[in-house]
Amino acid sequence: MSFALPRFATTLSTAAAALALAAPLFAASAAQARDFVSIKGNVVNVREKPTTRSDTLWELAGGYPLQVQSKNGKWLKVRDHEGPLGWVFAPLTTKTPxxxxxxxxxxxxxxxxxxxxxxxxxxxxxxxxxxxxxxxxxxxxxxxxxxxxxxxxxxxxx
Missing domain, CATH: 2.30.30.40 (SH3 Domains)
Structure with missing residues (x-):
């Protein structure tokens, strides 16, 4: 004897499966958002957009800690203790705390x-x-x- 699941149960199990598959992606995004970096070298420009042709918003000294909010190629959107700052070129940062x-x-x-x-x-x-x-x-x-x-x-x- 066989039986069919009610339609909502099938939809619910499909949604649960999709969520289970997406969970690692959300976890990776959350982990990246909590990553910290520090400025490497003497002074680094923080830019308005992720390109060297963008306006410089700030100049940060070596060692200045930043929290990564998101990534775009080799660029990091960062914030400090006061709030969002802009974009820094990732190779100009270090994982030294x-x-x-x-x-x-x-x-x-x-x-x-x-x-x-x-x-x-x-x-x-x-x-x-x-x-x-x-x-x-x-x-x-x-x-x-x-x-x-x-x-x-x-x-x-x-």
Whole structure:
């Protein structure tokens, strides 16, 4: 004895199958959207459109962290802690993690935690290289080589 599924069940199973096939694509897009990059070199132009013939909107210093919103060929549409910026040429970026100080200043500490000795003061907009992470703290290195720990909430990046 055989029976036919009701029409809505067939439509539902077809939709579920299509969604199951598309899920990896959505996951890849979401993962790409959370990717971070940093500026490679001294200064890189952020452009209005993904072409070198487009207007320059910003100039960013080496190490500046960016979050990738989307990709178009070898171009990355990026944002920073304040919002969308524009397009950068992907070969001018690196996967080396950096953070930018977003607070007016931040204490650089000997060890992670507010009860440890302050070894320096980071300035707003200062870019630091991320060396490691422990909970809500990041171990960073300044341009001059000084290392220490900073509260992540006072910075943005990875």
């Amino acid at each position: 950096h953070r930018v100080v977003t607070s007016s200043s931040a204490n650089l500490r000997e060890k992670p935690g507010t009860n440890h000795r302050i070894v320096g003061k980071l300035e707003q907009h200062e870019i630091v290289r991320t060396l490691s992470s422990q909970g809500s703290w990041a171990r960073v290195r300044r341009e001059g080589g000084q290392t220490g720990w900073v509260a992540k909430r006072l910075t943005w990046g990875w």
